[in-house]
Amino acid sequence: MKSRRAIFVCCDGLGRDWVRPETTPVLHDIARQSLWCDAHGAVFPSVTRVSAASVATGCLPGRHGLHGNRMGLIEEGRIVVRDVGHPDFRTHMRRATGRTLLVPSLAERVADAGGCIAFSNVSPGAAYFLDPDHFGYVYHRTGSYAPGGERITGAAALEVSHDLAGDWAMTQRFCAEVLSERGPAVALLWLANPDLTLHGVPLGSPAHHEALRQTERCVLEVLRTVERLRDGGEDILLMIGSDHGQETIGDCIDVSDWLANHGLAAELAAGDVAVAGQGTAALLYATERGRAPLLGVLEKMRREPWAGDVVTEDGLVQHGHAARDGVVAAIDMARLDDANPYGVRGQRFVAAEPGKPAAIGSGQHGGWGPDETKPFLMANDGGRSSGAAGRTTSLVDIAPTIGRFLGLVLEGFDGKPLPLDWAGR
Numbered sequence: 001m002k003s004r005r006a007i008f009v010c011c012d013g014l015g016r017d018w019v020r021p022e023t024t025p026v027l028h029d030i031a032r033q034s035l036w037c038d039a040h041g042a043v044f045p046s047v048t049r050v051s052a053a054s055v056a057t058g059c060l061p062g063r064h065g066l067h068g069n070r071m072g073l074i075e076e077g078r079i080v081v082r083d084v085g086h087p088d089f090r091t092h093m094r095r096a097t098g099r100t101l102l103v104p105s106l107a108e109r110v111a112d113a114g115g116c117i118a119f120s121n122v123s124p125g126a127a128y129f130l131d132p133d134h135f136g137y138v139y140h141r142t143g144s145y146a147p148g149g150e151r152i153t154g155a156a157a158l159e160v161s162h163d164l165a166g167d168w169a170m171t172q173r174f175c176a177e178v179l180s181e182r183g184p185a186v187a188l189l190w191l192a193n194p195d196l197t198l199h200g201v202p203l204g205s206p207a208h209h210e211a212l213r214q215t216e217r218c219v220l221e222v223l224r225t226v227e228r229l230r231d232g233g234e235d236i237l238l239m240i241g242s243d244h245g246q247e248t249i250g251d252c253i254d255v256s257d258w259l260a261n262h263g264l265a266a267e268l269a270a271g272d273v274a275v276a277g278q279g280t281a282a283l284l285y286a287t288e289r290g291r292a293p294l295l296g297v298l299e300k301m302r303r304e305p306w307a308g309d310v311v312t313e314d315g316l317v318q319h320g321h322a323a324r325d326g327v328v329a330a331i332d333m334a335r336l337d338d339a340n341p342y343g344v345r346g347q348r349f350v351a352a353e354p355g356k357p358a359a360i361g362s363g364q365h366g367g368w369g370p371d372e373t374k375p376f377l378m379a380n381d382g383g384r385s386s387g388a389a390g391r392t393t394s395l396v397d398i399a400p401t402i403g404r405f406l407g408l409v410l411e412g413f414d415g416k417p418l419p420l421d422w423a424g425r
Contacts, residue, residue: 003235004235004237004406004407005183005184005185005186005234005236006237006406007186007187007189007222007226007239008055008186008188008189008240008241008398008402009191009218009238009239009241010055010189010191010242010243011027011193011194011219011240011241011242012190012193012242012243013048013244013365014194014212014215014242014245014376015242015244015245015246015372015374015375015376016242016245016374016376019376023209024212024216026220026223027216027219030219030223030240031378032386033386034240034378034379034380034385034386035378035379035380035387035419035420037241037379037388037389037393037418038389038390039393040374040389040393041373041392042243042245042372042374043060043394043395043396044061044319044320044321044330044367044368044373045061045069045278045279045367046243046281046366046367046368046372047068047069047366048122048243049068049069049123049126049129050067051244052126052190053066053129055130055188055243055398055399056105056107057101057103057104057396057413058398058400058412058413058415059103059396059412060321060396060414061321062316062317062321062322063102063103063414064101064102064103065097065099065100065101065103065325066084067283067327068084068276068278068366069084069278069279069366070084070276070277070278071084071089071283072283072326073092073096073097074325075096077271078271079272079285079287079290081274081285083125084123084129085124085125087128087142090125090129100129100133101129101132104412105132105133106131106403108131108133108135109403109408110136110186110408111136113185114184114185114186114406115136115147115185116136116186117136117137117182117184117186118131118137118138118187118190119139119158119170119173119178119188120139120188120190121141121160121162121166121170121190122196124140124142124143127190128140130188134146134148136184136186139152139170141161141162144157158170162192162196163196164197164210164211164215167191167192167214167215168218170191171189171221174189174222175221179222179225179229180225180228180229186406189218189222191215191218193214194208194211194212196211198363199364200362202340202344202361202363203246203247203340203344204340204342204343205341205342208342208363222238222240236381236382237381237401237402237405237420238380239380239398239401240377240378241375241377241378241398242375243375244365244375245371245375246363246364246365246371247335247348247363247369248347248363248364249348249350249362249363249364250347250349251306251349251358252349252350252358252360253306253333253350253352254352255284255331256268256274258301259294262297262301263293263297264293264294267290267294272286272287272289272293273294275351277350277353277366278351278366278367279350279351279365280332280349280350280351280365280366280367281331281351281366281367282331283330284327284328284330284331285327286326286328291328294329295312298310298312301331305334306333306334306349308331308333308349308367309331309332309368310331311330311332312328312329331351331367332369333349333351333367334348334349335347335348336348340361341361346370346371350364350366377397377398379401379418384420384421385420389418389419390419391419393418395415397416397417398415399415400413400415400417401417401420403417
């Protein structure tokens with residue numbers, strides 16, 4: 001039997017409804033030759049950092065333990081909200097909790113079976129949570145690391161710009177070095193776009209379409225490399241997808257200010273209550289001292305026009321979370337049906353985040369709105385599988401699909417393998 005290799009390419013922020021002939025002809029054409037996941041869903045929050053952990057582990061946030069793009073940690077008895085995207089977040093997480101992720105990543109699973117190499121051009125935190133404990137190689141512009149955490153320096157490091165040009169330079173090196181020369185069992189390529197572009201421009205704008213075009217250029221380069229390797233006898237599973245879609249920012253609400261104005265100013269100041277904004281959603285944290293006061297104002301919050309839904313306990317579980325580690329509630333910010341200047345419907349309230357002004361009219365995500373929770377996914381196994389998956393799929397199905405293809409033990413996943421036809425392999 002030929003050895004197998006698996007590749008996953010993530011086009012960050014590219015919603016499934018944008019994969020059509022007139023907007024993404026390359027992806028549309030590849031989808032016709034692949035298994036297309038016609039009912040593919042995001043995890044909550046629908047943000048990149050938690051999505052990276054779910055892709056890497058095949059588990060929902062309640063299992064793997066990374067809560068979102070911003071996360072509350074209990075430090076010295078008080079809740080401190082930290083940005084998961086910062087390079088040093090894992091250090092704070094280990095200090096507060098004694099660990100990073102609660103379940104193994106793909107990199108850990110294949111450490112002695114061909115290894116894993118990840119190239120990423122998103123935030124440092126999102127890149128590093130593909131392999132937070134250094135079982136494989138992770139390359140990022142902020143710092144690249146070998147197994148065991150050894151820093152990669154000089155020309156061997158990944159030095160690219162955080163933009164469309166950087167995505168292209170990273171893709172070229174990924175194809176030439178990782179795919180064509182090193183050949184790990186698992187190779188991950190995480191592009192910054194179109195998500196990076198959309199955080200500063202309207203959906204449907206010329207800049208959005210240009211980002212789609214440039215992203216497809218990267219995907220096509222990977223496909224051509226894979227086809228060449230297959231022609232040489234390689235057995236490769238190529239999965240191409242995204243982590244979430246995008247919706248439009250209509251207005252911004254400071255949830256912490258609202259809580260302070262409704263009697264929780266002292267709890268906020270003491271670190272007994274905290275808000276971790278997730279774009280179009282927010283997670284609400286509390287210590288045991290702050291739990292009752294926070295729960296006491298949630299019914300008033302539910303009546304606010306900016307609060308689309310507020311869930312606790314069973315509602316958290318329904319959305320893939322666990323009411324632990326200080327998490328008490330989640331807010332999905334409200335959605336209006338208004339269209340933007342380019343005819344894209346849906347205007348969202350977003351939760352204010354310190355030092356990050358809301359770019360009204362631009363793209364955002366994080367909640368469980370209808371567009372932000374519709375990433376795309378296709379699995380190309382050289383023409384053996386095609387058509388629609390015919391069932392609901394999720395980001396957590398990517399890792400077990402790769403695991404099945406590579407012959408790994410399929411235990412400990414929340415997801416399950418895609419229904420690919422591997423007869424005769």
